[in-house]
Amino acid sequence: MNFIAFAIVMMIVVFLTWRFASRRQSLPCPVWLRWMVELDNPFTKTNRAEVIVGLLDLQPGMMVLDVGCGPGRLAVPLGKAVAPTGEVVAMDIQPGMLARARAKAQAAGVDNIRFMEAGAGEGKAGYGQFDRVLMVTVLGEIPDREGALAEVYNALKPGGLLSVTEVIFDPHFQRRSTLTAMAEHSGLRSKAFYGHALAYTQHFEKPAVSCVSDNPEGPQE
Numbered sequence: 001m002n003f004i005a006f007a008i009v010m011m012i013v014v015f016l017t018w019r020f021a022s023r024r025q026s027l028p029c030p031v032w033l034r035w036m037v038e039l040d041n042p043f044t045k046t047n048r049a050e051v052i053v054g055l056l057d058l059q060p061g062m063m064v065l066d067v068g069c070g071p072g073r074l075a076v077p078l079g080k081a082v083a084p085t086g087e088v089v090a091m092d093i094q095p096g097m098l099a100r101a102r103a104k105a106q107a108a109g110v111d112n113i114r115f116m117e118a119g120a121g122e123g124k125a126g127y128g129q130f131d132r133v134l135m136v137t138v139l140g141e142i143p144d145r146e147g148a149l150a151e152v153y154n155a156l157k158p159g160g161l162l163s164v165t166e167v168i169f170d171p172h173f174q175r176r177s178t179l180t181a182m183a184e185h186s187g188l189r190s191k192a193f194y195g196h197a198l199a200y201t202q203h204f205e206k207p208a209v210s211c212v213s214d215n216p217e218g219p220q221e
Helices: 003-021 031-037 051-053 074-080 096-106 144-154 176-185
Strands: 063-065 087-092 113-117 130-136 156-167 189-196 197-207
Touching: 003 096, 031 087, 031 156, 051 074, 051 144, 063 113, 063 144, 063 197, 074 096, 074 113, 087 096, 096 113, 130 144, 144 156
Parallel strands: 063 087, 063 130, 087 113, 130 156
Antiparallel strands: 156 197, 189 197
16 A cells, blocks of 8 residues: 555544544544634635625624634634624633634734633523524534534524534534434524535524423523
8 A cells, every 4th residue: 555545544544533533522623733724725615714704694783603713713704794883702612722813803903702711512602692603614523512502592592593614624524414403403494505515504593483392401592
């Protein structure tokens, strides 16, 4: 086996191992690899910050939650889009990522971003305060994905949108069918789809009038 073939095999092994392990514990992108997620993917425009933000129909004064914000690739343009009266909450479990995002915001002169060290599903996002929530190549990193989506449901205002972006290059890639089933189980409704099966953004809406769940641990208002 030549070197190139060996390297490809090893990449596949690492990809599958990381994907399997992330189902049991949170394995986000390490801080020392933050440069990889700071750059827009050159192979697909679906994951580019400008495209993701452009699909959200953001207005000044909106409240936005960026779940798993990483080094702030989305948080900074989001902050600009909802300024001067809106706010972005940039959430991440890694202090190093938040520090990098904070530095980028300061360098860009964006002062309407609030940084929160927390994991999705911990119940720290609050209730009914966000117009938009983003999860960009992050859902598969969360062991309790259903719990995270339930928290998103609760955090959204009625009529608010969850935007989920997935690309096949991410070892935590979530198929559209899997994502849709989980989101709809949480009470969200599919609203729009952009891209294709291997690289896409899907929007889900919190109904303006929510149905009462029979599950006491289900969506709450």
